[in-house]
Structure formats: C-alpha cells, structure tokens
Amino acid sequence: MANREYLVDVSAYQGTSMAQYHSRGATGIIVKGTEGQWYRNPLAVKQIASAHYHHMWVHMYHFANFGHSVHQAKLEARACLAEAKHLNINKKRYIFCDWEASAQNYIQGSRLANTKAVLAFMKVCHGAGYHVGLYSGASALRNNVDASTIVKKYGACLWVASYATMGRIDTPSFAYFPSMNGVAMWQFTDNWHGLNVDGNITLIDLHAENKAKPAKEIPKIVYVPIINNNPNYHVRLLDSKGHYQKYIATNTRWKVWSVKIINGMKCYKIGTDTQWVPAKFTKIIK
Template sequence: MSSKEYLVDVSAYQNTSMASYHAHGATGIIVKGTEGTWYRNPSASKQIASAHHYHMWVHMYHFANFGHSVHQAKLEAQACLAEAKRLNISKKRYLWLDWEESTQNYIQGSRSVNTKAILAFMAEIKKAGYKVGLYSGAYLLKNNVDTREVVKKYGTCLWAASYPSSGVADFDVFPSMNGVAMWQFTDNWHGLNVDGNVALINLHYTDEAKGKATKKPIEKPKPKPVKKTGIVYAPVINHNPNWKIRLLDSDGHYTKYIKTNTRWKYFDFKTIRGMKCYKIGTDTQWVPAKYTKIIE
C-alpha cells in the first residue's frame, strides 16, 4: 500500500457534520445513498455538503435487498444510480454495493447465484460510467460469493470488513484475500461511533487531480503545397557570359546546353543524379537547380 488513506462510511445514524471525522484524519466518506428500491438516506445531502466543505472525497454505497435475484438487482441498481445523480456523485468516484445479511437480503443462495446477482448490479453501475466495488464481511465474501469472478471482471474492487480486537488497522491481522481495495477495520473509529476504513489502493486520484495533465500529441505542421511551375533564372557563372549550363534528360544523361543570363519557364522538378532539377522543356531538358534561381 503506497499510503494510508482513511475514510468513514456514514448513514442516517451518523452526524450530518463531517468535522470530527476530518479532524481525526479522514480524507473521504462513503455515504449511504439507497437501500433496496424504497429507501433514500435523508441525511445524505447534508453529509455530502459537509464533506465537500472539508475537502473530503465523496463516494456512495447502496444497501442490497435483492439477495440472489438478478431482476431485483438490476432494479436496485437503477434506484442507486438515480440517487447518485440526484446527489451529484462524481463519476470519478465509486458506487459500492453493500451485500450483507439482513432481514431484507437473503444470502443463503449458492455462491453461483449470489455472485450472478451481484455482478448484475455491478454491471449496471459500470455501464452508467461509475467505478464500482463490492462490500461485505470478509467471512461472507469468502464463503458466499465467488470473489474470483468479481475481481476477474472489475479488478481490485473488494471492500472487506474484518475487525481486529485492537480496533486499529493492524496489518498483521489483515483479512488475507485477493482483490481488496479497502479494509473496514473498526465500527467505532476513534470512539466516534463510525466505521473506520483504510484504502489499499488509490481510490480517488486521477491524472488531473495529481497535476499530471494528459499530454496532447504534438501535431506536425502540415507541409506547404509544393509549387511545380514557375520561372527560373540562369545567372552568369564565374563572371563569364559565355559559360553555358548543360541539361540532362530524365534518365540522367547529359544532353544540350543553355546560355546563362536567361530565364526559363519550368513545368516540374525532380531529383536526377542526386541533384534537384527543373524541367524547362521536353523530357530531355532538365536544368540542375544549383545553377538557377527561382524568381517567380
């Protein structure tokens, strides 16, 4: 883990002010947004506003009531997304699925059917453009969910709860499992009656947030259109008005001569025998550019 970043998860049972959590070092919150298709956290807006006031990152979680029902999982995902939109949760953050045992959430289905429903929920969240993760107790994740399938599809995305007796993030008793992005290590962080979590991966930062703006590829200047016609001047060479310039044909054979101190219209140019030449007549009349100047 590159850095210890602490977050608290809050519901209507916690304060609407994040001041005390921030004062004790929390840099972010995971706010309960929804449960099933019927519940919205009445304190969420104020909790989010307070978190923003203290410059804390804001993620959201949904408390599952769908058990192993794929159909119900999709309905709950839509309810979750609607609330995330209403609360203006950034799509750079996570929407977490809290899938744990409750009177409303049946967990006794097979690992296969449980996982299928969980993945159905997560797929809807991902499709909407959010980062997505799965929360539960470490024991339940190991025994009731095929976390290999979840991690295979969504990478390091598990938020595992496992409480050491010390109540602190003691990595000697960290819940050993693959794909853990965040560890909930206490339900009474600093005696504040709030869950304490430590991030094992970088949950928040983007390149822009780090000041690493994506570099735009350097565009090469477009070449200027080549002018293939014009007028060339053959100046006097070595101050000798009798000096003549020998022409070439297109295959590089020398042909006739032209006088200096003359002007010629050219119709094309190309390299012949390693020299740039201008065509001033037929295909047997190419004058070496080194003996001329373009004047028009």
C-alpha cells in the same frame, strides 16, 4: 503502500457534520445513498455538503436487498443511480454494493446465483460511468460469492469488513488483516476513535484518476451563464489547492489563463491563483 487513506462510511445513524472525522485524519466518506428500491438516506445531502466543505472525497454505497435475484439487482441498481445523480456523485468516484446478510437481504442462495446478482448490480452502475466495488464481511466474501470472478472483472474492488476486536480501534494492525485477493479497502473497526463510526483504510489509491494531466487546449474566453433562470445566482471560485473562495456573478465573461483538475473537476483560471472557476458552470466562447 504509501497511499493509504482513512475513510468513514456514514448513514442516517451518523450526524450531518463530517468535521470530527476529518479532524481525526479521514480524507473521505462513503455515504449511504440507497437501500433496496424504497430507501433514500435523508441526511445524505447535508453529509456530502459537509464532506466537501472539509475537502473530503465522496463515494456512495447502496445497501442491497436483492439477495440472489438478478432482476431485482438491476432494479436496485437503477434506483441507486437515480439517487447518485440527485446527490451529484462524481463519476470518478466509487459506488459500492453493500451485500451482507440482513432481514431484507438473503445471502444463503447458491454461490453462483449470488455472484450473478452482485455482478448484475455492478454492471449497471459501471455502465453508467462509475467505478464499482463490493462490500461485505470476510466470511461472506469467502463463502457466499465467488469473489475471484468479481475481482477478475473489476480488478481490486473488494471492501472487506473484519475486526480484530469489537471495540474502539484508532489504528489498524495488519496482523489481523483478512488476507484475500482484490482488496481495495479494509473496514477494520465499527468504532473509530470512539466516534461510533466505521473506520476504513485503503489498500489501493481510490483517487488515482485525479492525478491526470489537465487538458492541453485552453479556451480564450468563457461565459458564465445565468443559472436556474436566476440573475442573482453566483458561482463560487476555488484556489489551486481546492479551497473555496469568493463568488462571481453569472452573465459574465472571463479570459482564461490556464486549465487544471481541482477536486476532480476541470477548472479555468480566470485571474490569480485563488480564482479558478469550475468548467461545468461555463460555456466556451472562443
């Protein structure tokens, strides 16, 4: 595929800077947001901020503790969504359910019960507007859940872990690809470029929705209201390629020249090609 991209998945075991991953060619991260109902990644906010600074896509994953319990899966999905909202995860991105064997996640229940629980989690997240996927090792995806039923429901959504060797791998060899239907992303190493971070490569375009045409209707005037009751609050502009530029003050009005989707956000052009304001910070006047 022409659209293969490298992404890294990060948790509290990694630092807050995404610079070294971006410099090696990673175009996105999958950040651990939650685990069970009890855990929130304390570094997620800074990790996401760093990813955005380096113009990287941001997806999120939840480490499952629900095993084969549908009831618990629904509770964990709600906790996951609450944190996704807190972290401002864009609803054009993916929330992956990391369902693997651990001290907190028993996967030896029946294949049917396991599948029902996983689907229950995914249904809640999908119902909230997110794309959804399932992560696990190749063996678990083949033997402990009915992956074909999950793929039938959500399309190519499997994020499968399978390593050719337990050591540094910079570029994956597809001679070792764990062939199965519905793979969206392959985790091919736990030590990408010697950085002690999981390396992943996409098999589908996770960001295809960002190629949608911009809205045809262009407002004439937009207003940037005061934010958080702070008259000194400023809004940062972007250029047409998604790089952040200068700030503009709130409580101001601007003429709109064009509309465009930039970094997954609808933006209004209020001046030159380096002056695009995210629409979410504005109100249409006329």
